[in-house]
Every structure is written in structure tokens, then in C-alpha cells.
Amino acid sequence: MLFNSLEFFVFLPIVFVLYWFVTARNLKIQNLLIAIASYVFYGWWDWRFLSLIAFSSIVDYTTGVLLEKTEKESKRKILLWISICVNLGFLGFFKYYNFFVESLVDSFTLLGRPLSINTLNIILPVGISFYTFQTLSYTIDVYKKKLEPTKDFIAFTAFVSFFPQLVAGPIERATNLLPQFYKKRTFSYALAVDGMRQVLWGLFKKVVIADNCAKYANIIFNNYEDYSGSTLLLGAFFFAFQIYGDFSGYSDIAIGISRLFGFNLKRNFAFPYFSRDIAEFWRRWHMSLSTWFRDYLYIPLGGSRGGLKMKIRNTFAIFLVSGFWHGANWTFIVWGGLNALYFLPLMLTNKNRVNTDLVAQGKLFPNVKEVFQMLMTFFITLIAWVFFRADNVAQAFSYVKNMFLESFFSMPEVWPSTVLLLVAFFIVVEWIGRSGEFAIENIDRLNKPFRWAAYILLIILMFSYTGEQQEFIYFQF
Structure with missing residues (x-):
């Protein structure tokens, strides 16, 4: 169901x-x-x-x-x-x-x-x-x-x-x-309203963002040998927002429905694509799984308390097992290993806890350094998502290789303007609401007419731009 x-x-x-x-x-x-x-x-x-x-x-x-x-x-x-x-x-x-x-x-x-x-x-x-x-x-x-x-x-x-x-x-x-x-x-009316608000945002993420991005991610990944490097980059971009909208959307709906019944579930996502390094990304992505592996695998293995070899071993252990948890395919193991390689330099230089505050705290716009850090973190995450999405390891390497051909700088053959505008709208709303638990948590601060106008806008967008229904990605895990 x-x-x-x-x-x-x-x-x-x-x-x-x-x-x-x-x-x-x-x-x-x-x-x-x-x-x-x-x-x-x-x-x-x-x-x-x-x-x-x-x-x-x-x-x-x-x-x-x-x-x-x-x-x-x-x-x-x-x-x-x-x-x-x-x-x-x-x-x-x-x-x-x-x-x-x-x-x-x-x-x-x-x-x-x-x-x-x-x-x-x-x-x-x-x-x-x-x-x-x-x-x-x-x-x-x-x-x-x-x-x-x-x-x-x-x-x-x-x-x-x-x-x-x-x-x-x-x-x-x-x-x-x-x-x-x-x-x-x-029964708490305030808790129920907050839950319904989170359900609404989760449904928007799923049916408007994830399902529409899935259509073009599937087209590009299934025919990657026929497209330019710029199109392949766009395919990875679409999958990144497909999996984020799909999985975090499910979590929002789950948390929101739980509030309708008087329960509070733990937060699972904290705007991961605004992360400034890969360590911050993993503190913000699928937090319930990350902390599970930290408490029941990483720490029992010794965590980061031992020598250099132990630190490297434990880092690879937690990421490789996390990758294998996601599915019975070598692509997930390579994806986990790649994230371990991303994470290792930060841990070995004790910089894995540098960015623990909210990006651009109290500001509307990030500074140049923060923009660069977020773009670089998002880019290397895109490369890793290729391995997560690909059918096999050979296809993933071929996809990444073809991405960096000269055609990387050409105009993509696939350019769905409407979907890109919807994603841009989604990013703006997430950025504005990044201080809350979910993007529209603080919408109740608006005057009633503006608040209801925002709700109606989301509902109209859901009915107007509902993508082809897709099963939630993480059901397979």
C-alpha cells in the first residue's frame, strides 16, 4: 500500500x-x-x-x-x-x-x-x-x-x-x-496540523519532484551511451533529486502521519544537499541509518580512538557495510567504498567536525566560500550516485567516463524546462526553510491568507505536475 x-x-x-x-x-x-x-x-x-x-x-x-x-x-x-x-x-x-x-x-x-x-x-x-x-x-x-x-x-x-x-x-x-x-x-490539534503540513510537503517531494525527475533519470541512464557528457551530468542530477525527494519525502510522510496518532519519530533528513563537506552530508542524510551504524558497528569496532590503521579500517567498514545494506549488488559496495574515500581525508585531518552549524546561519545568502563548498560536495555526491543508480559496476564506470568527454561542455540533448523549474522552486523553498525540521515547518508564521495561498499552490502543483507513479525507491532495501 x-x-x-x-x-x-x-x-x-x-x-x-x-x-x-x-x-x-x-x-x-x-x-x-x-x-x-x-x-x-x-x-x-x-x-x-x-x-x-x-x-x-x-x-x-x-x-x-x-x-x-x-x-x-x-x-x-x-x-x-x-x-x-x-x-x-x-x-x-x-x-x-x-x-x-x-x-x-x-x-x-x-x-x-x-x-x-x-x-x-x-x-x-x-x-x-x-x-x-x-x-x-x-x-x-x-x-x-x-x-x-x-x-x-x-x-x-x-x-x-x-x-x-x-x-x-x-x-x-x-x-x-x-x-x-x-x-x-x-489528541493534539497543533501536533496534528504540524503533521499534516509535513505530510503535504512529503507528498510534494514524492509526486512532483521525485517522480518527475525519475522519468528523465531513467531515460538518460537507460540510454547513456547515446548522450553527451553534459546530458549524463544532468541524468545524475535528476537521479540525485529523485532519490532525495523520494526517500526524504517518505520520511516526511511517515513522521507526519505518526504525529496524527500522537507519536514523535526521529528526524531522518536535514537538508543534505546544502552540506559543505561529505562528513556534514552523512550527518544530514538518512540519519537514522547513519547513527545506527555508528552506535552498533563503528563504536564497537573502536571508532576513531585507535591508531591510523584502525581508523581507516573502521571508516571503510561502516561505509562498505552501509553500501551492502542497501542492496545485493557490487554497485552499492563500490558506492560505499567511494564515500569512504571521500570521508577519509577529513577524518585523518580531524576536519570531519568542522561544519556542524547551519550553513549561512542567520543570512539569506551564503558567502562565496560556502557556495563553492556546497557545489563541490554536491558534485562528488553526484558521481557516487551514478554507482548507486547503475545496473552494474561496468556501466557505472562507463557512465562516469563518458560524462567527462569534451561533450561535457555542450548543451544537453535532454532539457525538460518545466521539471528543472520545479526543482529550482524546490531548492529555493528548502533553502528558505533550512532552519526548521522540514522546509515548510515555519509557514505558520505567515499571515493566514499567505499561509493558505502557499498550501493551495502546493496542492495545485501536485495535481498539475504529478509524474508517473513510481514505487518508493527504498522499498527494495
């Missing part, structure tokens, strides 16, 4: 009415409604995969209960590893089995010893990477005694399957979201 589908526009009001007008007096019934609604939402794609999320919930709930009862460290480690193996086992089988088989066969073929191992016709469960990491963080935090295990299975099930963020994040920590299921929620 897509957020921008007719089915969801019927589903959401029904759940909202039942939640606030039928079950509001009983917290457990209210949580049960969320769990049931979430399973309906998830099962809309394929009901067979409900068994996976249910089994994962049972395993991690039981593990948490047993961890509280067990003081012996060896038994606690066994329980932790059972949870890790079950969760990563499901993820590895459904997402990576065919990748490992194909890579193994290719390796032995190169050595002159071809293997005969068949791949499987496996359907990847939607959002498995997201809810797997969410449940894992619960078990790990309970094991480390950073979190008291829950005794409320309904609340835990609702936490794992919470439908607004179930299939594409943000990846919530149990320390933030789970306690919210224990407390009685009361």
Missing part, C-alpha cells in the same frame, strides 16, 4: 477514526489497533511475509524477557546471538542469497572451475532491512542493559510493525519509540 495511493487515502481515515473515537479510552486496545492496522498495511503487498515480521517480533520479545532473567554472561551472549542470527539469517537469505551464489559461481568460473549452483526465485519482503535493524537495536540495547525489556507483547508488536515507518524508515530505536506505546496519548 503506497502512501500516494487511493487505498491508503481510504485506509488512513478509517484507522484515524477508530484510533481516536473508538479505542482512545483503552491504551492496550489502542495499541492492538495499531498492530492490526500495521499488519493489514504490510500484508497489502504480500500477506505471506507477515509470518516473517511476526516471527521476528516473537524471537526478540522472548529474547528480551530471557535476558532480564539471566545474569550469567555466557548465557546472555548466547541469547543475543540467537536474536542476531535469526534476524540477519532472514535478511541474508531473502536479500543476499542469490548475490552470494552468483558471485561464487563467477569467481570459480574465472578460475576455470565452473560451479553448477542454481539461484532461487526469491521475492524480497518489503522493508525487511528496516524492521530487522529496528528489532536488533532493541535486543542489543537490552543485552547492554541500556533498556528495560518490555513485558507488553502487544506494545512490542506495534513498535516493530508501526505502519507509518515500517517499510522505509526512519529506523526507530526502542529507547525512543517503544516507551511512547506505554503512555496514554491525547
